[in-house]
Amino acid sequence: MAVRTRTPRTFHRAAASLAALTLAAGLSAGCAADDEEPGSGKGGEGKTTITVGVFGVFGLKEAGLYKEYEKANPNIVIKQNSIERVDQYYPGLLTHLASGSGLSDIQAVEVNNINEVVSQHADKFEDLGKAPGVKKDNFLSWKWDQATADGKTIGLGTDIGPMGICYRKDLFKKAGLPTDREEVGKLWAGDWEKYIDAGADYMKKAPAGTAFVDSGASIYNGASSGYETRYYDESGKVIYKDSEGVQASWNLAMDAIKGKMTAKYKQFTPQWDQGYANGKFATVSCPPWMLGYIKDKAGKKADDQWDVAQAPKPGNWGGSFLTVPSAGKNKKEAAKLAAWLTAPEQQAKLFEKQGSFPSSQAAFELPAVADAKHTYFDDAPIGKIFADAAKSIPTLVLGPKDQPILQQITDIGILQVEQQGKSPDEGWKAAEKKIDDLLEQ
Structure with a gap:
């Protein structure tokens, strides 16, 4: 199964502030920008509006997951609020947490920020480990552990970056x-x-x-x-x-x-x-999200010249979480949505359409992941290569x-x-x- 290429969220990563572009096929540069104010509550005609705060092109909206959820839940309207860069998004999130206002019902948190959120602000978030539909065993243990402290899990993993x-x-x-x-x-x-x-x-x-x-x-x-x-x-x-x-x-x-x-x-x-x-x-x-970047920058003249092999040792570069702030107006419905968005089936769809590699080990067995190949990289079986790496990544000790x-x-x-x-x-x-x-x- 070939994976199409899109542009994922803008990452502020290790070597520099960067726009990490994904893996699948016709790269679209730029970022989503939605004008909906967070916490608007009612969506009209008796519907509940759930706001989702993200950075860059996070992929959930682009993969059609919001529309799919709204179709299955006619009483729900989902509005996304996106800030292009995570180094601009995260300080704003901390400011809103401190004031207890201006928060979206769901807030994304990048892996490089999750330790600070868990260690210093866990009391401001709902325990998603207890949310309906959440199964701990669906997630890679090291990913689950990154957003968990003292038995409270404040974030559900969306994607990872196995090397x-x-x-x-x-x-x-x-x-x-x-x-x-x-x-x-x-x-x-x-x-x-x-x-x-x-x-x-x-x-x-x-x-x-x-x-x-x-x-x-x-x-x-x-x-x-x-x-x-x-x-x-x-x-x-x-x-x-x-x-x-x-x-x-x-x-x-x-x-x-x-x-x-x-x-x-x-x-x-x-x-x-x-x-x-x-x-x-x-x-x-x-990591998987780099493949689309390489395809875009190396261009057609390098088509079929690139390939991908296992790294010397498993490691992780990238990934994010969905959290539900306790100050939100629609905590119950937000927790349900966060659980659904990070379920194996949705993570597999996100990978297939946007190139974000699942943090759900249960998703590795689904055809969209298990059978995935990348045509630009000589039909490399990227689903298998990166899933094998992901299973052996150690639980990294993170700091603020x-x-x-x-x-x-x-x-x-x-x-x-x-x-x-x-x-x-x-x-x-x-x-x-x-x-x-x-x-x-």
Whole structure:
């Protein structure tokens, strides 16, 4: 089953503020913008209006799920309120939570913000673990745990970003590396060090003007996402300076830079986009939502040149949750809608139509996911590849400042080494200073 490509929500992710475009077929840039005021309550003629606050093109509306629910529930009208960027959306959500007003009946929360919401604002949300129709076993355990504390689950997972490695078959062939996705996956199976070894082999016969990987940030983000602890420990203590996951992933990125394996791009910039268009690098760490981005930027001339293999180790990059604020006007109906939108069948539809990979493990067995292939990536069985990865992702310990810590490491530390010629020690100290200043604010 081929997956069509749309544009998902705008993500504010690891390497930079970015517009993450999805996987399926005719990419439509831009974001939904709805003018309906939150909390309007009655929708006229005895109908109840449920408002849904999201960021970017979240996909629920675009996939037709709201209309489907309204058809099955004639007394319900759904109005979506969308803000383009999550880094603009989330501060507003915190402001409305503090005042107890201006909230939508359902509010989306991005994974990089869920820990702060759970640890500091859980009392302002309904316990969706007790909502009608919600089955904990439908969800991946690590996804469920991210929105749960002290037995209260305030968010139901929508999508996730299990990691793969996207690679150029034509460049691999010219460099004397295998091109079959199964054989490529075996090159680095189980160990990111093997990925670096494959990079060294690639560079020995690299086609002129190409590098093995787009950036050191790609390696760091891919590797670090597979560790349970990175920036915080389970008690909430900041541990990034002594974290095994951070240091091991940093060292991998430094090894790649030292070996001249990276194309030195900053991800999600025009220069990076041109790198795709001009075939300047052979691999990139990619979750499902990245596939549509690659298709759009690499274009028709690279059709059937890209493929996707398993990552060295399972990791996650991206994903969101639906929550129901306790200050909302329609909590009961909102909880029912949130449960329905995140049920396996709806998550499978969202994947098929928008490319958002399900956080519901029950959805993995449905044909829309299990049989999914991506024509641009040589009919790669993306449903199976990413489902296999998702099942083994560890429960990542999250903290309130995960996103900005990660961004300082990639955008300050790694880029100074990669683009400015600083030593690894100088790059790390520059990132460390920025992080410490940020944490003291």
